[in-house]
Amino acid sequence: MQPENQSISTLSQDSLDRAAAGENTEQFITFTLGEEEYGIDIMVVREIKGWTDTTMIPNAPAHVRGVINLRGVIVPIFDLRARFGVGLTVPTSMHVVIIVAAGTRTVGLLVDTVSDIISVDPKAIRPIPEMGLPTEDQYLAGLVAIENRMVTLVSLAGLFGKPADTTRRVANADSPAPKAA
Amino acid sequence: MTTQNEGYPLEQFRKTYFEECAELLDALQANLDSLSNGSGDDDTLHAIFRSVHSIKGGAGAFGFDGLVAFSHVFESLLDAMREDKIPATPDVTQLLLRASDALGDIVNAARADRALPADFASDIRSAMQEVLLGASDEADATPIQNETVAAAVDVSGEQRYRIQFTPHSEMLQKANEPLLLVKQLRKLGGLTIEADVSKLPVLNALEPEAAYIGWTFVLETGAPQSAVHEVFEFVEDDCDLKIEMLGNSAGESAEPPPSAAPGATAAIATPANEPAATPAPTPTQSIRVDVDKVDRLVNLVGELVITQAMLTEQGTLLPVDQYPAMLHGIEALAQSARELQESVMAIRAQPVKSVFARMPRVVRDLAATLHKEVRIVTAGEMTEIDKTVIEQLNDPLTHMIRNALDHGIEGPDERAAAGKPRQGTIHLSAAQRSGRIVIEVSDDGRGLNREKVLAKAQDRGLVAPGASLTDEEIDNLIFLPAFSTADVVSNISGRGVGMDVVKRNVQALGGRISVQSRFGHGSKFTLSLPLTLAVVDGMVVSVGKETFILPLTAIIESLRPQPNDIHPVVGRGDVLALRGEYLPLTYLHRCFAIDTLVTDPCQGIVIIVQRDGAGTIGIVVDELLGQQQVVVKSLEANYDAVDGISGATILGNGRVALILDVTHLREIDDGSGGNLKPQRPAQPIEVQEDMTHAA
Numbered sequence: 047m048q049p050e051n052q053s054i055s056t057l058s059q060d061s062l063d064r065a066a067a068g069e070n071t072e073q074f075i076t077f078t079l080g081e082e083e084y085g086i087d088i089m090v091v092r093e094i095k096g097w098t099d100t101t102m103i104p105n106a107p108a109h110v111r112g113v114i115n116l117r118g119v120i121v122p123i124f125d126l127r128a129r130f131g132v133g134l135t136v137p138t139s140m141h142v143v144i145i146v147a148a149g150t151r152t153v154g155l156l157v158d159t160v161s162d163i164i165s166v167d168p169k170a171i172r173p174i175p176e177m178g179l180p181t182e183d184q185y186l187a188g189l190v191a192i193e194n195r196m197v198t199l200v201s202l203a204g205l206f207g208k209p210a211d212t213t214r215r216v217a218n219a220d221s222p223a224p225k226a227a
Numbered sequence: 228m229t230t231q232n233e234g235y236p237l238e239q240f241r242k243t244y245f246e247e248c249a250e251l252l253d254a255l256q257a258n259l260d261s262l263s264n265g266s267g268d269d270d271t272l273h274a275i276f277r278s279v280h281s282i283k284g285g286a287g288a289f290g291f292d293g294l295v296a297f298s299h300v301f302e303s304l305l306d307a308m309r310e311d312k313i314p315a316t317p318d319v320t321q322l323l324l325r326a327s328d329a330l331g332d333i334v335n336a337a338r339a340d341r342a343l344p345a346d347f348a349s350d351i352r353s354a355m356q357e358v359l360l361g362a363s364d365e366a367d368a369t370p371i372q373n374e375t376v377a378a379a380v381d382v383s384g385e386q387r388y389r390i391q392f393t394p395h396s397e398m399l400q401k402a403n404e405p406l407l408l409v410k411q412l413r414k415l416g417g418l419t420i421e422a423d424v425s426k427l428p429v430l431n432a433l434e435p436e437a438a439y440i441g442w443t444f445v446l447e448t449g450a451p452q453s454a455v456h457e458v459f460e461f462v463e464d465d466c467d468l469k470i471e472m473l474g475n476s477a478g479e480s481a482e483p484p485p486s487a488a489p490g491a492t493a494a495i496a497t498p499a500n501e502p503a504a505t506p507a508p509t510p511t512q513s514i515r516v517d518v519d520k521v522d523r524l525v526n527l528v529g530e531l532v533i534t535q536a537m538l539t540e541q542g543t544l545l546p547v548d549q550y551p552a553m554l555h556g557i558e559a560l561a562q563s564a565r566e567l568q569e570s571v572m573a574i575r576a577q578p579v580k581s582v583f584a585r586m587p588r589v590v591r592d593l594a595a596t597l598h599k600e601v602r603i604v605t606a607g608e609m610t611e612i613d614k615t616v617i618e619q620l621n622d623p624l625t626h627m628i629r630n631a632l633d634h635g636i637e638g639p640d641e642r643a644a645a646g647k648p649r650q651g652t653i654h655l656s657a658a659q660r661s662g663r664i665v666i667e668v669s670d671d672g673r674g675l676n677r678e679k680v681l682a683k684a685q686d687r688g689l690v691a692p693g694a695s696l697t698d699e700e701i702d703n704l705i706f707l708p709a710f711s712t713a714d715v716v717s718n719i720s721g722r723g724v725g726m727d728v729v730k731r732n733v734q735a736l737g738g739r740i741s742v743q744s745r746f747g748h749g750s751k752f753t754l755s756l757p758l759t760l761a762v763v764d765g766m767v768v769s770v771g772k773e774t775f776i777l778p779l780t781a782i783i784e785s786l787r788p789q790p791n792d793i794h795p796v797v798g799r800g801d802v803l804a805l806r807g808e809y810l811p812l813t814y815l816h817r818c819f820a821i822d823t824l825v826t827d828p829c830q831g832i833v834i835i836v837q838r839d840g841a842g843t844i845g846i847v848v849d850e851l852l853g854q855q856q857v858v859v860k861s862l863e864a865n866y867d868a869v870d871g872i873s874g875a876t877i878l879g880n881g882r883v884a885l886i887l888d889v890t891h892l893r894e895i896d897d898g899s900g901g902n903l904k905p906q907r908p909a910q911p912i913e914v915q916e917d918m919t920h921a922a
Contacts, residue, residue: 099882100883101773101774101882101884102773103869105819105820106869113866113883115877115881115882118526118529118530118860119865120860120865120866120875122865122866151864151866153866
């Protein structure tokens with residue numbers, strides 16, 4: 047398990063303070079993919095690091111960019127641009143990987159840059175308008191306007207929270223517990 | 228306990244108690260097994276008694292009343308058996324086994340803070356009480372007068388001992404019962420008892436749970452001193468004890484020995500003509516270590532091995548004549564790292580006994596449910612394997628045993644009709660063979676009915692109609708998913724969860740499973756597992772720009788074939804002619820869609836591997852990079868299972884390399900899987916598009 051120290055080095059203490067000051071608000075770390083700005087719940091972010099070369103996973107979907115060694119743990123890196131269906135990222139050393147805790151798993155999200163920490167009043171979050179794309183709703187949690195920019199909030203549970211296909215898992219034998227006499 | 232700080236040690240004690248309980252229960256189970264199969268002796272019964280007694284003792288200290296009550300009856304019954312008042316008939320032994328099972332349940336409930344129903348195991352308890360009542364009245368605890376009981380021993384070589392026994396005031400709180408000691412002494416011979424009540428306080432100062440009374444016994448016995456000593460072995464630390472020899476009944480007293488220090492063990496004077504009393508055997512020096520600490524050590528050593536591999540790699544770039552000391556150091560480091568790793572792994576190794584010991588119960592419970600008569604015989608339970616494997620072993624093993632009981636062993640009448648003993652036998656054994664552990668579960672039941680198996684497989688479309696399969700292939704069909712030969716879907720191992728689950732479990736451990744069977748005579752399931760899940764010896768291979776690890780255990784040989792050894796077979800890809808055999812070739816770059824310039828096996832390397840239950844194949848790779856011991860890391864922890872990949876590791880350069888699972892390698896463009904259709908779904912997390920990753 048990863049320690050809880052969040053090394054958010056690219057963020058100023060100032061914006062952290064401002065974020066912490068807001069009561070009854072939720073904090074999000076925002077990142078960009080091209081011109082778009084997205085937000086992810088700060089509570090799930092474990093660390094932010096630069097892009098490093100990955101080891102491919104055979105026959106994986108295009109958005110799975112492979113795995114890296116994160117201090118002895120094998121962590122998969124997902125290309126969010128590809129995941130959102132807007133093309134593959136061509137990563138450079140300037141690209142950023144956000145390491146997040148998705149349920150019990152630790153995964154990395156490949157994004158262009160990390161931009162800010164925002165405090166959002168939950169009441170200000172607008173639902174995603176119907177786009178006629180059912181898959182859209184799974185990982186987009188809402189829209190929020192910040193100083194005349196629009197930030198799309200991403201739901202990790204929507205991205206990764208689907209119950210794992212049990213046929214893939216090593217299932218326990220269906221041995222009933224020993225009955226009390 | 229008022230503050231948290233004070234609560235902590237109690238929690239520690241509690242934890243230690245339950246750890247000990249687990250050990251005691253294991254020992255209890257093992258000794259009961261030898262008692263029931265007749266290989267036990269007097270000591271076995273004593274050991275059984277001690278286990279229950281110790282569990283009861285701790286339970287009293289922590290106030291687990293239900294546990295105390297149950298173990299008290301259990302203990303009384305065992306005590307009566309030790310006194311030969313109750314013979315160890317099969318019925319009684321069975322009762323003891325059931326009681327031991329229930330005791331385990333009660334301990335587990337106490338550990339988990341679970342409340343059990345009030346009548347839990349009450350049937351077993353009353354059965355034990357009945358047996359006790361059926362025994363002589365002496366089992367009742369009646370106050371003992373000062374009396375001399377005629378000894379049942381030969382009077383000729385009698386010795387007289389004076390035993391001064393003064394319990395420490397907390398002795399009773401540790402669930403020790405002086406009356407039991409008195410009874411044991413009386414068994415040894417004539418006994419005169421004198422009570423010392425001088426320490427009794429006035430009534431309103433009397434602590435009801437404290438011990439105030441001491442006793443002086445004079446014992447005339449033909450038993451050796453060690454037997455006298457043994458009576459007190461449980462209370463030694465909780466009393467002042469002095470055992471003096473007064474010479475034989477006719478002679479004078481021997482010289483009084485120096486009195487024992489308070490709380491110390493008894494001092495025994497040994498006359499010259501007798502061998503010294505054998506001291507209690509000293510247990511192996513051992514310490515308890517938190518598993519987490521060991522795991523951390525294993526991980527650290529793993530990192531060390533990775534770093535060492537990196538240094539070794541870099542060392543090859545150095546000119547030998549300029550850096551002899553450096554290269555020598557790297558070599559020495561490699562040696563030490565490997566030894567260190569082996570030592571650390573040895574710390575984590577445990578005998579499979581801890582898993583095997585649970586199986587008799589599985590058999591008993593299930594045999595009762597199915598109305599079958601079955602016994603289980605275990606062998607090789609001291610075989611040691613890594614904790615990681617032990618933890619994963621329970622499920623497949625339980626399942627195999629259940630399967631043998633459910634599908635293998637017939638009912639007693641059917642067995643008798645077939646001229647077999649009414650009682651079926653399951654053999655469970657473990658042994659180490661060439662760096663793996665081999666576990667066999669065999670039964671003398673009805674065996675596999677090949678016709679039925681084949682028909683069913685064809686029914687379900689698992690086998691192409693008209694395909695000709697060898698006997699071995701037919702037998703191994705039972706490992707296919709959703710395959711169950713039970714005519715009736717029972718709640719035991721039906722419901723479509725069968726041997727395929729076992730096989731998956733085992734393969735997830737890097738193991739293999741196969742079955743041999745003779746119809747009417749039984750089946751034998753053979754399970755072969757790596758000794759550890761943490762480290763494998765691997766062959767490092769490259770395909771294009773990618774690097775993979777092939778477990779050495781699967782590799783038979785590797786070679787660069789000649790062009791005339793390769794033959795295309797229509798619809799089946801290529802085969803390699805090797806010493807008169809034709810091996811199918813699997814191109815790794817095709818399995819994993821990797822760009823490489825080496826598409827001709829004659830330019831690359833063919834590695835011949837043994838696949839579980841699927842024969843040998845040749846895997847085509849670009850080149851071999853060398854052998855290396857690698858630390859296995861889970862890919863599934865953060866991602867998912869991947870077809871053809873069993874795990875991952877970290878190479879010397881810090882990069883991840885994937886470890887191949889040769890059994891599940893499939894070429895993507897390979898439409899036909901032969902007679903057996905592949906049955907493994909393959910889908911990583913949230914698949915919507917079926918795009919292959921462009922490397």
